[in-house]
Amino acid sequence: MTVRLAVIATVYRHLSHAQHFADRFLVGYPYEGAWHHPDVEVVSLYVDQHPVGDQSADRAREFGFGIYPTIAQALRAGGERLAVDGVLIIAEHGDYEINELGQMLYPRFEWFQECVAVFEAEGRAVPVYNDKHLSYDYAKAKKMVDDAERLNFPLMAGSSVPVTWRLPDLELEHGCVIEEALVIGYGGSDPMDYHALEGLQCMIERRRGGETGVAAVQMLEGAAVWSALEEGRWSRQLLEAALSRGDSPQGLTVEDGRSQDLLGSGELQRLVEQPTAYLIEFRDGLQATLLMLNFAIADYCFAARLQGSQAPVSCQFFLTQAPNVNYSASLVAKIDEMFQTGRAPIPARRTLAVSGYLEACLKSHHQGGVRLATPHLSATYMAPLESHHARQ
Amino acid sequence: MSRRPRIAAVVTEYRKFAHGQHIVDRFLEGYGWNGRHHRPPMDVVSLYVDQRPEGDLTEDRVRRFPQMKLCQTIAEALRLGTDDLAVDGVLLIAEHGQYERNEKDQHLYPRYEFFMQIVDVFRATGKTAAVFNDKHLSWHWDWAREMYDLSLELDFPFMAGSSLPVTWRNPSIDMPLDARIEEAMCVGYGGVDSYDFHGFETLQCMVERRVGGETGVRWLETYAGERFWEAHHQGLWSRELFDACLCRSHSLTPARDGFNHIFPNVDEQKRIATPIAFRYEYADGLPATMILMNGLVQDFNFAARLEGMERPLSTQMYLPMPPKWKTLANFFSPQVNNIEQMFLTGKPTYPVERTLLTTGLVAAGVDSLRQDGTRLQTPHLEISYPAPSASTFWNS
Numbered sequence: 143m144t145v146r147l148a149v150i151a152t153v154y155r156h157l158s159h160a161q162h163f164a165d166r167f168l169v170g171y172p173y174e175g176a177w178h179h180p181d182v183e184v185v186s187l188y189v190d191q192h193p194v195g196d197q198s199a200d201r202a203r204e205f206g207f208g209i210y211p212t213i214a215q216a217l218r219a220g221g222e223r224l225a226v227d228g229v230l231i232i233a234e235h236g237d238y239e240i241n242e243l244g245q246m247l248y249p250r251f252e253w254f255q256e257c258v259a260v261f262e263a264e265g266r267a268v269p270v271y272n273d274k275h276l277s278y279d280y281a282k283a284k285k286m287v288d289d290a291e292r293l294n295f296p297l298m299a300g301s302s303v304p305v306t307w308r309l310p311d312l313e314l315e316h317g318c319v320i321e322e323a324l325v326i327g328y329g330g331s332d333p334m335d336y337h338a339l340e341g342l343q344c345m346i347e348r349r350r351g352g353e354t355g356v357a358a359v360q361m362l363e364g365a366a367v368w369s370a371l372e373e374g375r376w377s378r379q380l381l382e383a384a385l386s387r388g389d390s391p392q393g394l395t396v397e398d399g400r401s402q403d404l405l406g407s408g409e410l411q412r413l414v415e416q417p418t419a420y421l422i423e424f425r426d427g428l429q430a431t432l433l434m435l436n437f438a439i440a441d442y443c444f445a446a447r448l449q450g451s452q453a454p455v456s457c458q459f460f461l462t463q464a465p466n467v468n469y470s471a472s473l474v475a476k477i478d479e480m481f482q483t484g485r486a487p488i489p490a491r492r493t494l495a496v497s498g499y500l501e502a503c504l505k506s507h508h509q510g511g512v513r514l515a516t517p518h519l520s521a522t523y524m525a526p527l528e529s530h531h532a533r534q
Numbered sequence: 535m536s537r538r539p540r541i542a543a544v545v546t547e548y549r550k551f552a553h554g555q556h557i558v559d560r561f562l563e564g565y566g567w568n569g570r571h572h573r574p575p576m577d578v579v580s581l582y583v584d585q586r587p588e589g590d591l592t593e594d595r596v597r598r599f600p601q602m603k604l605c606q607t608i609a610e611a612l613r614l615g616t617d618d619l620a621v622d623g624v625l626l627i628a629e630h631g632q633y634e635r636n637e638k639d640q641h642l643y644p645r646y647e648f649f650m651q652i653v654d655v656f657r658a659t660g661k662t663a664a665v666f667n668d669k670h671l672s673w674h675w676d677w678a679r680e681m682y683d684l685s686l687e688l689d690f691p692f693m694a695g696s697s698l699p700v701t702w703r704n705p706s707i708d709m710p711l712d713a714r715i716e717e718a719m720c721v722g723y724g725g726v727d728s729y730d731f732h733g734f735e736t737l738q739c740m741v742e743r744r745v746g747g748e749t750g751v752r753w754l755e756t757y758a759g760e761r762f763w764e765a766h767h768q769g770l771w772s773r774e775l776f777d778a779c780l781c782r783s784h785s786l787t788p789a790r791d792g793f794n795h796i797f798p799n800v801d802e803q804k805r806i807a808t809p810i811a812f813r814y815e816y817a818d819g820l821p822a823t824m825i826l827m828n829g830l831v832q833d834f835n836f837a838a839r840l841e842g843m844e845r846p847l848s849t850q851m852y853l854p855m856p857p858k859w860k861t862l863a864n865f866f867s868p869q870v871n872n873i874e875q876m877f878l879t880g881k882p883t884y885p886v887e888r889t890l891l892t893t894g895l896v897a898a899g900v901d902s903l904r905q906d907g908t909r910l911q912t913p914h915l916e917i918s919y920p921a922p923s924a925s926t927f928w929n930s
Contacts, residue, residue: 156792169796172781175837175848177797197792309852310929311706386566388862389854395861398591399550401563403571440861445569456569460704460852462784463859465794534705 145182145481148216148226150253152236154187155195159234159273162470163477167230168205171471174534180478183207185226188216190249191236213256224264228481229257232273234333241278243504245332250275251282258289267295269484271477274301275336275497276490280518283497287490287521298477298486299493301337303442303459304344305476306469307532309387312444312457313348316527319449320349323430324380326388327442331434332500335420338432338442339496341459344531345444346430347492352524354425356499358515361507367417367433375421376431381405383445383456390440404438413438420503421513425520472532487530491523539576539622539877542611542663543602544648546631548581549589551856553629553668556863560870561625562599567867568930574874578602579621580611584644585631608651612663619661623877624652627668636673638900640727645670646677653684662690664880666873669696670731670893675914678893682886693873693882694889698732698834699739700872700927701865702852704782708925709743714841717772718822721779722834726810726826727900733824734812734892736834736851741820742888742921749817750916754895755909756902757811763804771813771823778837778848779825785832798830806830812899817916824895851927868928883926887919 147167151160164187170179187209189198202209210216219225233248240246250272261267270290276283276299290297314320323346327338347353362370370376382405385391391402393413404410420432445456462468480486498519506514541561545554558581564573580603583592596604605611614620628645635641645667656662665685671678671694685692709715718741722733742748757765765771780786780797788794789802798806807830813823837848854860872883894915902910 157794162794165793166795169793171795172783172797175778175781175846177777177781200792307704309702382571383569386569386571388566389860389864391862396857397550398594399555399856399863400559401565401862401864401867403564406571454569465788466784466786467794468784471795532704 145227146185146225147182147228147230147481148186148219149184149230149232150188150213150216151190151232152234152248153191153193153196154189154198154201155193156197157465160232161197162467163230163232163273163474166471166474168201171474172468173471173475182478182481186210186216186219188213213253214260217257217260224260224266224268227268229268229270230477231257231270234274243501243508245278245504247278251277251279251286254286258293261293261295267293269296269480269486271480272297272299275299275500276493277497278332278501280498280501283494284521287494290490296480296484296486297490298480298488299490300488301340302469302473303337303341303461304488305472305531306462307460308457309460310457311533312455313529313531314345314446314455316348316525317350318348320346320428321447321449322377322380323428323444323446324376324384324433325442325444326381326384326433326435326439328434328436328440332504335432335434336496336500338434339420339500340493341442341444342430342432343492343496345446346428347523347525349428351426353491353495353522355522356422356495356502356516356519357425358423358513359499359502359506360421360511360513361503362419362421362511363507364416366511367419368411370419370421376419376433377447378405380445380447380454381433383454384443385439387443387456387458388439388441389458392438392440410435410438422499476530487526489523489526491521494521495519540579540620541576541623541625541877542580542621543578543625543627544582544608544611544652545627546584546629546643547587547590548583548592548595549587550591551863554583554627555591556866557625557627557668557870560866562595562602565867565870566864567871574870576623576874576877580605580614582608582611587632608648609655612652612655617659619655619659619663621663623664625666625873626652629669638904640673640900642673646672646674646681649681653688656688656690662688664691664876666876667692667694670694670896671889672893673727673897675894675897678890679914682890685886691876691880691882692886693876693884694886695884696732696735697853697865697869698736698851699884700868702928703849704852705849706929707847707849708927709740709838709847711743711921711923712745713743715741715744715820716839716841717775718820718838719771719775719779720824720834720836721776721827721831722824723826723828723832726903727896730812730824730826730899731892731896732834733826734895735889736836737822737824738888738892740836740838741822742919744820746818747918747920748887748891749918750891751814751895751912752817752916753909753911754812754814754898754902756899756907757813758903758907761907762809762811765811766800771811772839775837775839775846776825778846779835780831782835782837782848782850783831783833784850787830803830810903812895814895872926884922885919887917891915891917
C-alpha cells in the first residue's frame with residue numbers, strides 16, 4: 143500500500159537537506175544498481191521559512207501535494223483526521239538562533255511535539271524520521287525518544303555517515319571487544335562534529351554488551367589536544383590508521399601533489415590551527431575520541447583497536463560528491479524501509495546517545511575544557527545485528 | 535632477494551598531478567595502506583625525466599631523496615655509471631608532457647621508444663629487471679605487440695595498465711570467477727586516445743574472469759553523434775546495463791535545474807551528453823560496449839548480465855580524483871602496491887596480456903572513429919589468457 147507522507151521542513155531550496163530528502167521520495171533514487179521509485183506519495187508539506195530560491199510552491203504544483211500553514215494541518219492534509227502514514231522532519235538549514243554553546247536552535251523538538259500532539263489526539267501514531275540529531279538539548283532529545291516508545295511508533299533519526307559506503311567496506315563483528323576507538327573529522331560545530339560522532343557510534347555500538355551509556359566527557363582544544371596524546375589519553379596508532387584512510391590531506395599535498403605521513407612528519411601539528419578533541423568515556427570502560435583536524439584533512443575516518451589484534455581496523459566514511467550526494471540516497475533507503483515495514487532499522491537511541499554526548503562535550507568546552515561526569519547519559523541499547531550501510 | 539630492490543624511474547614529466555609524480559612519489563614518500571603509512575621496502579635509485587616544464591618537481595625530489603640520482607639518459611638510469619644493469623625494477627611512466635599528435639590525433643607518448651632503450655640495456659648487459667609500464671603499451675599497435683613479445687623473448691616480468699582495475703569499488707565486488715557473462719558494459723567519461731583506455735581496462739578486468747578465460751576480441755565498431763542515439767534507441771546495447779551503470783555513478787549530471795539527482799530520460803540524456811560508444815565482440819561471442827558519456831557522468835561504472843541472475847551485476851570503480859573533491863589521487867596507491875609486489879616477487883600480480891588487448895582496443899577505436907564508426911575486424915586482438923584467480927582490486 144502506498145505510504146502517504148508529510149514533509150515538515152525548515153527550508154526547501156536547492157541543496158538544502160529538505161530538498162535532498164523530500165526530492166528522493168518524489169523522483170526516486172539509486173539503490174543497489176537500479177533507480178528505485180519508493181512506494182510513497184508526498185501528500186503534504188509544512189515549510190517554516192521561505193528564503194530566496196524557495197522551491198516549495200514549484201514542487202507542490204508539480205507533484206500535486208498541499209502546503210499547509212501548520213504542522214498539525216500538514217499531518218491532517220487539510221482535513222479533520224490524521225491523513226498520513228509517515229512524517230519526515232527535516233529541520234536542517236534555515237535561519238535560527240545560536241546559543242552560547244554554539245548550537246543552532248533548530249526546532250526539531252518543538253515540531254516533534256506538534257506531531258506527538260496530533261498522534262495523541264487521534265489515538266494513532268505513524269513512523270517519524272527526524273533528520274540529524276534529535277535536539278540540541280539532551281532532555282528534549284530524551285523526551286522525543288520516550289514519546290515514541292510511549293506511543294509505540296517507529297522513530298529514526300541521524301546522519302548519513304553511518305549508512306554511506308565505507309572504504310574499505312569495514313563492519314565490526316557484532317559482539318567484538320573494542321579496546322579503543324577514534325574518529326577524525328573536519329568542519330564546524332555543531333553540524334560536522336555531530337556527523338563524525340554518528341560515524342563513531344555506529345561502529346562502537348556493535349561491541350560486546352552493546353551501548354552502556356557515557357560516564358564522562360571532556361573537550362580539549364589547541365595544545366591540550368597534543369598534551370592528551372602524550373598522556374596516552376588517545377592513541378597515536380589509531381590516529382595514524384585513521385589518517386591513512388584519508389584522500390584529502392592538506393598542506394604539501396595541495397602544493398605539489400605528494401602523499402604524506404602527516405603524523406610522522408609533524409606536518410599535522412603544523413597544519414591544524416585549532417585542533418579539538420572530544421574525549422568520551424563510556425560506562426563499560428571504552429575510551430573513544432573524536433579529533434577535529436581542520437586545515438589538515440577533509441575526510442571522516444574511523445579506527446579501532448580490537449582485543450587480540452595488534453593492527454587496528456580502519457575505514458573512511460565515504461561522503462560522495464555533490465550535487466548527487468549519494469549518501470543521502472543510502473539514508474532515504476533506510477527511511478523508506480521504516481515506512482514500508484513499520485520498523486526502524488536503525489535505533490533512535492544511537493542518535494540520542496550522540497545528541498547527548500555531543501551536547502555534554504560542548505558544555506565541557508564552554509566551561510574551559512573540564513571533564514564533566516554525565517550521569518544523565520544512561521540510555522542503553524543493542525546495535526542491530528545486520529549491517530545498514532551501503533555495501534550492495 | 536635479500537637486499538632491498540633498487541628501482542629506476544623513467545618518466546616524461548615530474549610535476550604536480552603528472553602520473554610520474556603520483557607513482558614515483560608513492561615510492562619515495564610512502565602512502566596510506568592497510569591502516570599504516572606504508573613505505574615500500576625498496577629504493578628508487580635513479581630518475582630520468584624527459585621534459586622539465588614549468589612546475590617541474592625534479593630538483594625538489596632529488597634534493598630531498600639523495601639516494602635517487604638524476605640521470606641524463608635512460609641507459610644511465612639503468613646502469614648508474616657501471617657496465618652492468620644496476621637496478622632490479624623499472625618504472626616507465628610516459629603519460630603527460632608535450633608530445634606531438636599524429637594525423638589520427640593520437641598523442642605520441644614515447645612509451646615504445648623508452649621501452650626499447652630499456653631493452654637495449656637488458657640486451658647489452660645480458661641481464662633484465664621487472665618493468666612496469668604505466669597505462670597502455672604504445673599508441674601504435676605493432677610497437678605495443680613488439681614490447682610484449684620482447685618481454686617474453688627476454689623473459690622479464692612485465693606489468694602495465696590503468697589504476698581502474700585496482701582501485702576501490704562501490705560495491706566492493708569482483709566478477710565471480712568462471713561467471714557466464716551474457717553482456718558487459720562500462721559507462722565512463724573522457725577523451726579518445728586518453729580515458730577510453732581506462733574504460734576498456736575497467737571492462738576487461740571484469741570480463742576476463744568469465745568461464746573459459748579471455749579469448750580476445752574479434753571486431754570493434756564505434757558510434758558517435760546521431761548514430762549513437764539511434765543505436766541507443768534501437769537497443770543495440772542493453773538499456774538495462776546502461777541504466778545500471780548510471781545508477782552506480784556518483785556524478786550524474788542533474789537533468790533538471792533545481793534537482794540534485796534525478797534520472798535522465800533519453801531526451802534529457804541527449805541534451806546533456808556527447809557520447810561515444812565502442813561496441814565489440816569477443817572471440818567467444820561475448821558482446822561488450824564501452825561508452826564515454828561525457829557531460830552525463832564523471833566516473834567509471836561497470837555492469838554485466840550474468841546467466842541465471844535476475845539483476846545485473848554492477849559496480850563503480852571509484853577514483854578519488856583531485857583537485858575538485860579530494861587532494862590526493864589515492865587510486866595510484868593500489869597500483870603502486872601491485873607494482874611493489876612484482877618488484878619483490880618477480881611475478882606480475884595481473885597479466886600484461888590484459889593491457890596488450892586494451893591497447894589494441896584503443897587503437898582500433900581511434901581507427902573506427904576515423905572511418906565513421908566502421909566495424910573493424912581485429913584478428914590481431916584474438917589474445918587469450920587466463921585471469922588471475924585472486925582479486926587484485928583495493929578492498930582492505
